[in-house]
Amino acid sequence: MGSYDPSFAKEVFENVDFGDEIKMCMQCGVCAASCPLSLQMDHSPRQIFTLIRAGKREEVLGSQAIMLCTSCYTCEVRCPRKIPVIDVMHGLANYALKHDFVPRKDTANFGGKFWDQIYRIGRIDEKDLSRRYFFAEGIIEGIKGLLGFSDIGLRLFLHKRIKPLPERKIKGIISLRKMLDKAEKMRGRGGASV
Amino acid sequence: MKYFLYWGCSLEGSGANYLVSLKPVLEALEIEFEEIEDWNCCGASLSYVGARDLAIKVLNARNLALAETQGSYDIVVPCSSCYIQMLKVSQEIQEDEGLKTQINECLAEGGRIYRGNLKVRHIMDVLYNDVGPDKIKATVVKPLNGLKIAGYVGCQSVRPYGEYDSVEKPKIQDRLLEALGAEPVPFPKKMRCCGSGLFMSEMDNCMRLVADILEDAISHGAKMISTVCPMCAMNLEVYQERINKAFGTEYDIPIVYLTQLMAVTFGMDLKKEAALDYNIIPPESILKTAVG
Numbered sequence: 001m002g003s004y005d006p007s008f009a010k011e012v013f014e015n016v017d018f019g020d021e022i023k024m025c026m027q028c029g030v031c032a033a034s035c036p037l038s039l040q041m042d043h044s045p046r047q048i049f050t051l052i053r054a055g056k057r058e059e060v061l062g063s064q065a066i067m068l069c070t071s072c073y074t075c076e077v078r079c080p081r082k083i084p085v086i087d088v089m090h091g092l093a094n095y096a097l098k099h100d101f102v103p104r105k106d107t108a109n110f111g112g113k114f115w116d117q118i119y120r121i122g123r124i125d126e127k128d129l130s131r132r133y134f135f136a137e138g139i140i141e142g143i144k145g146l147l148g149f150s151d152i153g154l155r156l157f158l159h160k161r162i163k164p165l166p167e168r169k170i171k172g173i174i175s176l177r178k179m180l181d182k183a184e185k186m187r188g189r190g191g192a193s194v
Numbered sequence: 195m196k197y198f199l200y201w202g203c204s205l206e207g208s209g210a211n212y213l214v215s216l217k218p219v220l221e222a223l224e225i226e227f228e229e230i231e232d233w234n235c236c237g238a239s240l241s242y243v244g245a246r247d248l249a250i251k252v253l254n255a256r257n258l259a260l261a262e263t264q265g266s267y268d269i270v271v272p273c274s275s276c277y278i279q280m281l282k283v284s285q286e287i288q289e290d291e292g293l294k295t296q297i298n299e300c301l302a303e304g305g306r307i308y309r310g311n312l313k314v315r316h317i318m319d320v321l322y323n324d325v326g327p328d329k330i331k332a333t334v335v336k337p338l339n340g341l342k343i344a345g346y347v348g349c350q351s352v353r354p355y356g357e358y359d360s361v362e363k364p365k366i367q368d369r370l371l372e373a374l375g376a377e378p379v380p381f382p383k384k385m386r387c388c389g390s391g392l393f394m395s396e397m398d399n400c401m402r403l404v405a406d407i408l409e410d411a412i413s414h415g416a417k418m419i420s421t422v423c424p425m426c427a428m429n430l431e432v433y434q435e436r437i438n439k440a441f442g443t444e445y446d447i448p449i450v451y452l453t454q455l456m457a458v459t460f461g462m463d464l465k466k467e468a469a470l471d472y473n474i475i476p477p478e479s480i481l482k483t484a485v486g
């Protein structure tokens with residue numbers, strides 16, 4: 001791991017949102033020690049940053065860890081170098097998915113449907129989101145998924161915690177989409193345009 | 195006192211008991227509020243799967259722009275995820291002219307602009323610093339008489355900025371619980387993550403997180419857990435039975451919003467205003483016994 005191969009690091013610094021922030025990492029391990037999911041991750045955030053420097057492209061972009069960050073901000077408030085670890089993890093995940101890596105299949109599916117819904121109607125409608133999430137793999141898988149979740153769905157429904165109305169678009173949906181399209185085309189923070 | 199209230203998507207669905215109880219509580223405390231017309235989702239913590247950072251910022255900047263056209267009040271946010279998303283953008287816009295220009299170029303595509311004049315604040319900040327525990331205490335007619343409650347803070351209501359409370363040792367929720375007559379129990383996992391928006395798609399990984407928090411609160415004597423975040427409330431409450439099946443535990447502890455407790459102690463209707471019937475694990479009998 002100790003070897004240094006600058007080509008992948010360069011790719012990350014230039015193309016991943018907030019990728020350049022890891023230049024400041026001093027490998028102290030505070031983030032790894034603070035992370036609630038570090039035991040479930042194949043590599044801790046600190047290790048991910050080492051692997052980037054060592055040029056391990058497949059290992060980093062295929063790592064489950066980059067999609068297991070809950071955005072809890074524990075690492076971020078404790079990092080002595082003030083590195084926005086979450087933004088880097090999310091940036092890496094977004095970049096990995098665009099380059100045909102799928103670090104966590106279910107979260108990629110759920111998160112993808114989540115953003116689709118925002119783009120489509122401007123808001124999140126939880127019942128519709130779960131339906132689309134479960135049925136992403138087809139009818140049979142969808143029914144199995146829904147049944148597996150029916151104990152929870154039914155209870156939420158009985159306790160008035162599922163919005164009864166059908167999903168509705170915000171009034172400014174067209175202008176919102178134009179704004180988002182423009183943003184996706186622009187050169188963002190630490191990243192090149194896609 | 196008047197504010198914008200940006201309650202977000204969850205409070206119209208799985209977090210409905212938060213919004214239902216929040217509105218009459220604010221009225222009782224003489225807080226006026228206005229909805230931001232045609233607001234959109236904040237993007238929460240999973241949007242990165244489908245969008246890059248700038249688009250998520252623009253999403254939030256649109257809400258700020260709409261509010262700024264509508265008035266000049268502080269924006270109060272009860273959902274921790276909405277809070278952090280919106281606060282982040284509003285702060286970065288103030289600190290970074292380049293980013294502000296970029297965001298405004300995007301907003302302009304939809305005929306909007308954000309000048310950067312609004313303040314984004316968490317509901318806890320307003321309850322504690324603008325209203326104050328004294329006024330809240332004076333509004334209480336049915337105190338909780340020492341009921342032991344674990345005030346669970348979680349992540350995004352204070353981290354990363356610590357705008358109104360300590361990021362490592364937050365105390366505001368406990369002070370407010372005291373104002374309602376409860377006894378806040380200290381428990382080390384007060385700030386530990388519940389899994390947030392990742393719970394549904396990473397259930398096996400997140401159940402352990404919730405089990406640890408429940409165990410910690412209960413073993414420190416809590417009869418109930420209070421929260422100010424719809425994700426925390428959902429993850430801590432509705433998966434308890436699954437957790438029991440998976441780990442052989444017997445958790446059955448009510449999870450309530452702080453605003454539900456306020457509605458109860460303010461003498462409001464337990465269903466219509468405190469929304470206790472929205473809870474899946476019923477808190478009603480414990481609360482009735484406590485207020486006597």
Ligand code: SF4
Nearest residue numbers: 025026028029031079
């Ligand atoms: S805490 Fe910060 S400096 Fe330390 S290893 Fe993690 S990212 Fe690097």
Ligand code: SF4
Nearest residue numbers: 035069070072073075
């Ligand atoms: S923000 Fe993400 S990487 Fe950091 S401690 Fe929390 S889960 Fe771990």
